Amino acid sequence: MPGRLMAGVVDSGTGLAHRWLRQRGLFAELRALEGSERALEGSREASEDTGNSTGDDVGKVGRGEGAGEAGKIGRGEVLSIRLSRAQAALLAEAVACSRYRSRSAYLRAVATGRDRRGPILAKAGVLFFWARAHFGETIGPEEQEELGRLGQFLFGTEDVGEMLALIRRHLRAARLAASGRLGGAESLPPAPKRVQQRVGSGLSTEVSTRVCRERKRLIRENAAYSAYSGMSGFIRHVALGWDRNGEILARCAAIAEWMKGCLEGQVDLEGQVGPEDWKRLDGETHRRFGVYLSGPGASGRVDVEGALRRGARHLLGAAPETFSSRVPAEL
DSSP, rough: HHHHHHHHOOOOOOOOOHHHHHHHHHHHHHHHHHHHHHHHHHHHHHHHHHHHOHHHHHHHHSSSOGGGGGTTOOGEEEEEEEOOOOOOOOOOHHHSSOOSSSSHHHHHHHHHSSSSSOOHHHHHHHHHHHHHHHTTTTTHHHHHHHHHHHHHHHHHHOOOOHHHHHHHHHHHHHHHHHHTTTOGGGGGGOOOHHHHHHHOOOOEEEEEEEHHHHHHHHHHHHTSSSSSSSSHHHHHHHHTTSSSSSHHHHHHHHHHHHHHHHTTSSSSSSTSSSSSHHHHHHHHHHHSSSSSSSSSSSSSSSSSSIIIIHHHHHHHSHHHHHHHHHSSSTO
């Protein structure tokens, strides 16, 4: 049925919403923004007519549906979700490592699909990106510093060890959540101290965020077309990046463990990562996933592009070339 097709029922096979559903969400987001702009313009015109504007009403209307409703957001436009202690901690870390100033702002952007790159697991695609860029090369201090600068850009920490610890923590959380065994935060690797300092204390397991009616309808539709039982479950999984493809997350974990071993000196080649170390990663990838990186792929060709490019694109939400263009030139 054309309606079902355009609604995104067709599975993309990647764990992401189908491109038609993402496009539908984009138009809904644009409609919401246009409604806010019309409301703001209506408020300004009304203020000019009365000649008595304090600016307060303008701020209220800018969040609303239209000038006719005075931009008020009522109880029906409030989203409330409950989190476990571990989920609350992971969400706080995602917000702390993002450009958003509050959980509400983060949830509004991520739950509507407007920002697919907010979760820590999305940013973990930088490991695929970096491995693809340097595969087979001898890695010394300069390349490690490059990865550190990317970590500062994405996670707010230039320490590669801290970045890997944060990624491994969220990868393990996703694996435990998928198996139904995620308990408290103590079951996860510890978060880096600098991230903990940014998060602070007193994490709340109840989150309420105000959204305009158009965005709430969009979130509800996305939840209905997803595999989750309800809107709360959908928001929790999307906000934490748990909707990503499980096999790609497992491959990312393998790369993270390999890099951790390199940093800790378990791979010893005069303090560098050389061709033999890359072969070790290739062998582990083939053993666990049946995918060669430098050896012959299923079609007899080298599969670096297939294995690493797909992983980077899936997690980063963009082709490696597109991601490169968004990285500041000084990095």
